[in-house]
Amino acid sequence: MSAQTVAKxxxxxxxxxxxxxxxxxxxxxxxxxxxxxxxxxxxxxxxLGWAIVFFDYFPGKSLLAHDPVGWKHFIRMATDxxxxxxxxxxxxxxxxxxxIAPAPMILALLLNEVKSLPFRKFVQTLSSFPNFISWIIVYxxxxxxxSVDDGLLNSMLLKLGWIGHPTDILAxxxxxWVFQTLVGLWKGVGWGAIIYLAALSGIDQELYEAARxxxxxxxxxxxxxxxxxxxxxxxxxxxxxxxxxxxxxxxxQIFTFMNPMVKDxxxxxxxxxxxxxxxxxxxxxATAIGVARSIVSIAxxxxxxxxxxxxxxxxxx
Amino acid sequence: MLRAISQKGFDVGNIVFLxxxxxxxxxxxxxxxxxxxxxxxxxxSAPAFLLPKGFTWVNYxxxxxxxxxxGPFFVSLSRAVVGTFLTLAGSSMLAYGLTKKQLPFRRTMYxxxxxxxxxxxxxxxxxxxxxxxxLLDTYWVYVLPGIVNAFFLVLIKTYFEQLPIALEEAAxxxxxxxxxxxxxxxxxxxxxxxxxxxxxxxxxxxxxWVDNLYYVTNSKWMTLQLLLLNYIQxxxxxxxxAAALSTMxxxxxxxxxxxxxxxxxxxxxxxxxxxxxxxxxxxxxxxLGAVKG
Numbered sequence: 001m002s003a004q005t006v007a008k009x010x011x012x013x014x015x016x017x018x019x020x021x022x023x024x025x026x027x028x029x030x031x032x033x034x035x036x037x038x039x040x041x042x043x044x045x046x047x048l049g050w051a052i053v054f055f056d057y058f059p060g061k062s063l064l065a066h067d068p069v070g071w072k073h074f075i076r077m078a079t080d081x082x083x084x085x086x087x088x089x090x091x092x093x094x095x096x097x098x099x100i101a102p103a104p105m106i107l108a109l110l111l112n113e114v115k116s117l118p119f120r121k122f123v124q125t126l127s128s129f130p131n132f133i134s135w136i137i138v139y140x141x142x143x144x145x146x147s148v149d150d151g152l153l154n155s156m157l158l159k160l161g162w163i164g165h166p167t168d169i170l171a172x173x174x175x176x177w178v179f180q181t182l183v184g185l186w187k188g189v190g191w192g193a194i195i196y197l198a199a200l201s202g203i204d205q206e207l208y209e210a211a212r213x214x215x216x217x218x219x220x221x222x223x224x225x226x227x228x229x230x231x232x233x234x235x236x237x238x239x240x241x242x243x244x245x246x247x248x249x250x251x252x253q254i255f256t257f258m259n260p261m262v263k264d265x266x267x268x269x270x271x272x273x274x275x276x277x278x279x280x281x282x283x284x285x286a287t288a289i290g291v292a293r294s295i296v297s298i299a300x301x302x303x304x305x306x307x308x309x310x311x312x313x314x315x316x317x
Numbered sequence: 318m319l320r321a322i323s324q325k326g327f328d329v330g331n332i333v334f335l336x337x338x339x340x341x342x343x344x345x346x347x348x349x350x351x352x353x354x355x356x357x358x359x360x361x362s363a364p365a366f367l368l369p370k371g372f373t374w375v376n377y378x379x380x381x382x383x384x385x386x387x388g389p390f391f392v393s394l395s396r397a398v399v400g401t402f403l404t405l406a407g408s409s410m411l412a413y414g415l416t417k418k419q420l421p422f423r424r425t426m427y428x429x430x431x432x433x434x435x436x437x438x439x440x441x442x443x444x445x446x447x448x449x450x451x452l453l454d455t456y457w458v459y460v461l462p463g464i465v466n467a468f469f470l471v472l473i474k475t476y477f478e479q480l481p482i483a484l485e486e487a488a489x490x491x492x493x494x495x496x497x498x499x500x501x502x503x504x505x506x507x508x509x510x511x512x513x514x515x516x517x518x519x520x521x522x523x524x525x526w527v528d529n530l531y532y533v534t535n536s537k538w539m540t541l542q543l544l545l546l547n548y549i550q551x552x553x554x555x556x557x558x559a560a561a562l563s564t565m566x567x568x569x570x571x572x573x574x575x576x577x578x579x580x581x582x583x584x585x586x587x588x589x590x591x592x593x594x595x596x597x598x599x600x601x602x603x604x605l606g607a608v609k610g
Contacts, residue, residue, distance in 0.1 A: 024419050027495040032414030035407045035465050036426050042446070042462045043433040049442025059448065107338075110331055123335045125596055126343045132588050134524035136546045140581050141345045143549060144352075150574045152348065152364055159363065190342060218324070243435070252527060256546065270440075277441045278531065290439025301435060317435075 053288040058281070073288035083289065086272040089177075089265060090248035096181040097249065098241055103185060104192025105230050109222050111193060112200055124197070127190030138187055139256035146170050171261035180249050180257060180266065195237075196230045203229040236316050239308050243301030246293045269293055346585065353377075353578035357571050376579035379571050385536075386544070386580070392456070393523055393541040400460040401518040405511060407464035412474040413499050434467045440531065447532050454535045459528055469514045476510035477503060513598040520588060545580050548573075 053073055055066040077083050107127075114120045130138065145152050146169045154166035169175060207225050216224070248254065248268035255274070258266050269289060277286025302317070309315045352364050356371035380386055414420050415427050444453075452458040480503065488498050504511070526542035533539070 021419065024495060025421060028414050028417055028420040031410050031495060031499070032420060032426065035411040036429065038407065038461070039411075039430055039433060039465050043436065043438065044429075046438045046442035046446040047436075049438070049445045052441075052445075059445070110335060113328070113331055114335065115328075119332070119335075123339055125593060126339045128596070129346075129589075129592060130342055132520055132524075132592060133585055134526065134542050136526060136542050136549070137581060137585060140545070140549050140577065141349070144349060144574075144578070145345060150364070152366060155363055156366075186342065190338075218327075255530075273440050274531075278444065283441050283445070287439060287441040290437075290441060294437050294439060297437065298435065 050287065050291050052284045053291055055284055057284045057287075059283065069284075073285045074292065076285060077289055077292065082267070083272060085264065086267045086269050090246055090268040090270075092177055093180060093248035093254075093268060094241075094245045096177060097184060098238070100181060100185055101238060101241060102234070104189050105196050105227075105234055107189055107193035108196035108200060108230065109226055111197060112226060113218065113222075124190065124194060128194050129190070130187045131191035135252035135256050138183065138253075142183060142257075143170065168261075170257070171259055173262045173265045176262040176265040180253065183257070184249055184253065196233060199230045199233040200226060231312070232314060235308050235312055235314055239301070239304045239316050242304035243297055245300055246297050346589075349578045349581050353575065353582045355575070357575040360575065361572060375571055376575050377583075379576060380579050380583065386541075388537065389539045389541040389544045390583075392538055395456075396459045396525070396540070397519045397522040400463060400522040401515050403460050403464050404466060404469065404518045405515055408466055408469045408514065409473050409504070409507075409511065410499070411465055412470045413477055413503060415470075415474055416477045417495075430465065430467050430470055444531060453532050454538070455533075456538050458532045459522070459525070459538075459540075462528075463518075463522075466518075469517065472514060473507070473510055476507055480506055509598075516591070516595045516598055523587060541584055545577075545584055548577055548580065 051063060054068050054070060055063060056069055056072075057063065057066055111120055111123060114123070130141075143151070146154070148154060148166045148168045148171075151166075154163075157163045158166060169179060172179070203225060208221055211221050211225060246269055248270070251268075251270035251274070254266050254268050254271050258271060273286045273289050276282045276289075305315055305317045348364070348366060351366075351369040352360055353376055354372055354374070355365045355369045356373050357376065359365075359370040411426075411430070415423060415430075417423070420426075447453050447458055452461065484502050484506075485498050488502055493501075524542060526540050526546065529538070529540045529543045
């Protein structure tokens with residue numbers, strides 16, 4: 001406390017207290033309103049842009065100058081083969097993502113069994129590192145290992161004589177879904193495990209001691225104590241995953257890994273919207289897809305949350 | 318006895334498995350590092366995979382003397398600094414206000430922020446907004462939209478709520494205003510959470526390139542990440558030019574792939590250097606978020 005503020009301190013009579021309260025409110029508002037205005041501006045104002053789904057909007061022209069076109073863009077979406085393919089790819093990639101969702105939990109259980117603390121820290125640190133680098137670097141890492149021209153794998157296998165000619169997994173469309181799922185696993189599993197380890201560290205140690213007294217082995221401990229301890233975290237992430245069903249593997253991953261050879265299997269809604277909207281300037285059509293996607297996503301999230309509340313009594317919303 | 322043996326077997330198997338995992342996630346980075354310092358001509362036919370083949374800084378010399386990399390490097394660095402500062406200031410001020418019951422419309426505002434985590438406006442409406450605000454092709458598009466981040470706000474607000482209220486009340490009795498209390502009492506007491514958010518934000522800014530792809534075509538504001546993507550995906554004409562140039566100028570030639578490896582190392586380096594110290598903050602932050610979220 002500076003001398004100045006101490007000097008200012010006075011005992012305040014009642015009417016002054018009211019004034020002070022008003023002043024407090026005013027300064028609190030002054031502190032929050034500018035930033036809340038930014039929240040409105042960047043998150044809610046663009047929702048007005050959804051209006052363009054009923055027009056053939058072209059940038060530079062006022063919305064009122066366009067003729068309304070009704071549900072045209074939604075109908076196109078429902079009948080456009082390339083969009084439906086993107087939808088399929090998105091759902092497949094999301095589904096594969098949900099299939100491997102328990103992987104970080106298993107890793108956390110395995111890490112939890114490691115007695116040497118330094119080794120555990122070592123594994124945690126190095127396995128979660130890929131989570132903190134950009135998708136572009138991830139792409140280059142895989143490129144440098146799997147590319148035809150100068151990839152390590154092809155040049156080694158060729159040298160050993162195991163293969164006659166280089167294979168290009170990055171351009172193999174029949175392997176694309178599984179490959180991208182594994183790439184996602186590589187980037188995320190270590191960090192995911194850390195989140196579950198955090199959940200594990202919250203478990204009361206007495207539970208383990210009691211179990212040991214009852215003669216439980218490590219497998220039983222893991223099954224009856226550790227796993228249930230991680231379930232709430234798993235449920236939260238799984239529900240959010242359902243809400244993100246229409247994201248597929250995500251724009252950044254797919255955009256970096258996409259090439260003409262695998263486009264049929266990797267194009268997802270996000271990349272489809274980008275190419276149709278910003279590249280081909282079909283603003284209204286791309287927005288219609290975005291609107292449909294947002295509405296379905298929210299519905300899925302609410303539904304998944306509802307099911308989880310019925311089944312586990314946990315609500316995340 | 319049998320049980321002890323199977324225990325032992327499990328322990329050994331577990332350690333082997335985890336070691337393989339560590340190898341899978343860390344060797345690729347090592348591979349890129351050793352090749353970036355290998356003599357380019359010697360890794361043309363077969364890349365180095367245990368130790369560098371020869372040793373040279375020529376790739377890095379090339380990178381640092383190439384003008385088109387300096388600008389993007391500073392753009393990315395600057396977003397990490399400026400963006401993080403603005404995010405810390407904005408998210409913490411709004412969070413602080415939201416902890417005070419005297420703030421009018423407190424619940425509405427809080428809900429308004431939280432709800433942004435679940436809505437997705439979509440690319441085109443955002444693009445139109447940036448265009449209307451004349452933020453397209455400006456540096457500000459990188460830092461303004463992220464000033465208030467709902468996830469960060471939740472983390473910070475949760476922390477503020479745990480602080481002892483007595484200090485603030487004492488200061489208020491002495492006539493200190495809200496801003497003074499916030500700046501002189503609340504912020505200094507909240508260093509751990511502010512550090513956490515700062516790290517999240519700085520790493521996010523450094524890695525960010527999608528906003529560059531969507532909103533910025535002016536090469537003046539090109540980020541290092543997107544430039545690297547261009548180098549990888551295109552047939553890297555720039556890099557080939559540089560390579561051709563260097564063959565003329567020096568005895569050791571530089572190849573596009575060895576240059577790419579060098580750039581990759583430089584892009585990862587800042588994160589790699591701070592990462593070991595910061596991991597505990599990440600974990601703490603995510604735990605706080607999980608408890609609240």
